[in-house]
Amino acid sequence: MKIANLFITALATLGITNAASAGALDDIVKRGELRVAVQTQGPPFSLVDSKGERSGSSVELAELMATEMGVKITFLDFDWDGLIPALLSGKADLLVADMTPTLARAMKVAFTNPYMYTGSTVFMKGESKFKTAEDCKAPGTKIAVLLGATGEKEAKKAFPEADIKSYKGGGPLLLDAVNNGQADCGVNDVSAVKGQSTAYPAGTFNIMPDLLSKEPLAFATRYDEPDLLVWMNLFLNQVTIDGRLEQNLNYWVNSEDWKKDH
Numbered sequence: 001m002k003i004a005n006l007f008i009t010a011l012a013t014l015g016i017t018n019a020a021s022a023g024a025l026d027d028i029v030k031r032g033e034l035r036v037a038v039q040t041q042g043p044p045f046s047l048v049d050s051k052g053e054r055s056g057s058s059v060e061l062a063e064l065m066a067t068e069m070g071v072k073i074t075f076l077d078f079d080w081d082g083l084i085p086a087l088l089s090g091k092a093d094l095l096v097a098d099m100t101p102t103l104a105r106a107m108k109v110a111f112t113n114p115y116m117y118t119g120s121t122v123f124m125k126g127e128s129k130f131k132t133a134e135d136c137k138a139p140g141t142k143i144a145v146l147l148g149a150t151g152e153k154e155a156k157k158a159f160p161e162a163d164i165k166s167y168k169g170g171g172p173l174l175l176d177a178v179n180n181g182q183a184d185c186g187v188n189d190v191s192a193v194k195g196q197s198t199a200y201p202a203g204t205f206n207i208m209p210d211l212l213s214k215e216p217l218a219f220a221t222r223y224d225e226p227d228l229l230v231w232m233n234l235f236l237n238q239v240t241i242d243g244r245l246e247q248n249l250n251y252w253v254n255s256e257d258w259k260k261d262h
Contacts, residue, residue, distance in 0.1 A: 024225035037092035044195030049262035057252035058096035081148040114216030120154040121190035136185040144183035155187040
């Protein structure tokens with residue numbers, strides 16, 4: 001009996017008795033709504049398609065989460081650097097994007113287990129004098145990166161003598177900057193670059209085959225929502241086992257099939 005009482009006391013101290021079980025999941029179910037922060041425009045992970053509907057790889061996974069929870073879903077659009085602040089402020093329950101769980105970011109938000117791996121790549125205009133990533137190392141080369149993204153850090157490390165130009169917003173801004181001559185080269189997540197470049201005529205950009213880094217991608221919630229984090233990890237595990245994650249990534253990330261439908 002003494003051991004049992006000590007065990008119960010320990011559980012109560014950790015806040016995991018039935019009386020203290022209310023948490024983020026309960027709030028979401030009672031509200032009947034899952035609030036998800038997404039990029040304003042970041043295909044193939046998040047985009048508004050030709051029908052005016054929110055879609056993309058991360059968006060569809062979030063919709064699956066809401067279905068499994070039995071609640072409706074509301075997407076909240078933010079520029080890249082606004083995703084984490086939106087989560088921390090309580091505007092969103094979780095964020096889904098092509099975000100790398102860096103140690104610095106993990107000081108602020110709680111990341112799920114990785115659901116895929118990617119990396120930063122270099123790209124330039126098809127007819128540019130810059131033909132390789134090595135060419136972009138020339139002093140004064142203007143390199144477009146996304147403010148707060150992993151590519152910003154990778155570009156500064158790989159091209160120390162370049163002029164790094166950080167853009168606030170989404171990945172398409174980098175493609176526009178390179179296409180318009182505001183930047184000589186761009187650095188961003190390879191999946192994003194390949195997906196977003198399909199909006200331009202074939203041959204507009206030359207995307208380098210080698211990556212500057214290999215990085216995991218993960219979703220995130222707040223540290224004060226441990227029950228939601230556990231559930232999200234179980235969700236990712238389940239869709240990996242039943243093949244829904246592979247189906248999603250093969251459609252959105254590993255091919256351009258989605259372009260025909262959206």
